[in-house]
Amino acid sequence: MTSTEKNISPAVIKRLPRYYRYLGALKQRNITRISSKELSERMKVTASQIRQDLNNFGGFGQQGYGYNVENLYTEIGKILGLDKSNEMIIVGSGNLGQALANYRDFNESFGYKVVAMFDVNPKLIGITVNGVEVRDIDDLEDFIKHNDIKIAALTLPQDQAPKIAKSMVNWGIKGFWNFAPVDLTLPESVTVENVHLAESLMTLTYNIRSREE
Amino acid sequence: MTSTEKNISPAVIKRLPRYYRYLGALKQRNITRISSKELSERMKVTASQIRQDLNNFGGFGQQGYGYNVENLYTEIGKILGLDKSNEMIIVGSGNLGQALANYRDFNESFGYKVVAMFDVNPKLIGITVNGVEVRDIDDLEDFIKHNDIKIAALTLPQDQAPKIAKSMVNWGIKGFWNFAPVDLTLPESVTVENVHLAESLMTLTYNIRSREE
DNA sequence: TAGATTGTTAATCGATTAACAATC
DNA sequence: TAGATTGTTAATCGATTAACAATC
Known part of the structure; x- marks a missing residue:
């Protein structure tokens, strides 16, 4: 992963998983090739955008032919880091943590693997969720290292969240999938992907209202 | 809500809940006024952006003074549709649905209220999650209407998801908070807010990789 | 009043779309 | 070869930032 790569805009990165999803669906239907034009119609984006986006990472297509579905799927998977197994932990084993542990859609499907869960609550420590044990948060440092x-x-x-996240960085965590409704301020070398559920629900109600007239 | 309003860009809308969160925190700390400059430092955005964003909705500030925290909080709440109670249902009562029903962060806090849950699974029908009964999905049409x-x-x-969503539109649903990893194609009058968990996790792994060098 | 800070216009920057030569 | 479709450059569009007059 030696970075000869130019910096890719976040807007492009955010679209990659969606391409990946569509290509996965095409693959499953045994469609072997697709042009940017046809893909653009299915995805409701411009063909131009698809070609621009993909060309950030290299020429995956062939003039006059289009893109090979299987190949493009694999390549985007590599870009997204899905070519290796991604071990992860869940810190906070309440309802949401447990739901994630049980969630098939990334667990199992794309090489992500929840290897441990943690909590402070003695009632939760020791239980097993989808085969994963909930451990005492005091064991977090050891486990990560x-x-x-x-x-x-x-x-x-x-x-x-902010305090424990800071410690976790020192112990070796490089990326947080953050569900806590707070902004984590962490070193540049660490990535945070926020899933702010309440905020997304608020934009939904805004949009409903604004269409009522 | 008569639409004299010009069309506000989605980028602005997406930022509103974050302003709302910061203002809520300020309010709780009994801070009564704030300038765009100071807020911008806390939120790590430009003061210019804050002023531009807010001015889409009206002049909430005062020259030489800044913004009244309480007032701005209330006004943004109104814009987001939080001034009235928002009743909602959860369709699909598996782990994730149950986690949402239990999730304090929007439930209770901002006037959202889960009034019913639905599922096809006989094992789930009849159970109660955080005081909300899981009903047979056959009752969905009646309940919505x-x-x-x-x-x-x-x-x-x-x-x-796509099929049931389509029916639900006919029964009166105006906004979907969609957790299914699929794009819903629905009439213009309906709003969809996607929470594609697997996709956000993929952008996380991309970003981790790209910082490794 | 003088200082501060908004609301708003203008300038810049970045992202998207269009166009087309290259080429399979 | 002729037709199709990419990769890529150029044009457009929109969003962000800077600047400053208005005004509290």
């Missing part, structure tokens, strides 16, 4: 964990889902209450 | 429900969280498997 010994197992070289890089990815953590944060499903903790808002007030606990 | 009789209770004038406008908002639905879709936490169904991907293959069931």
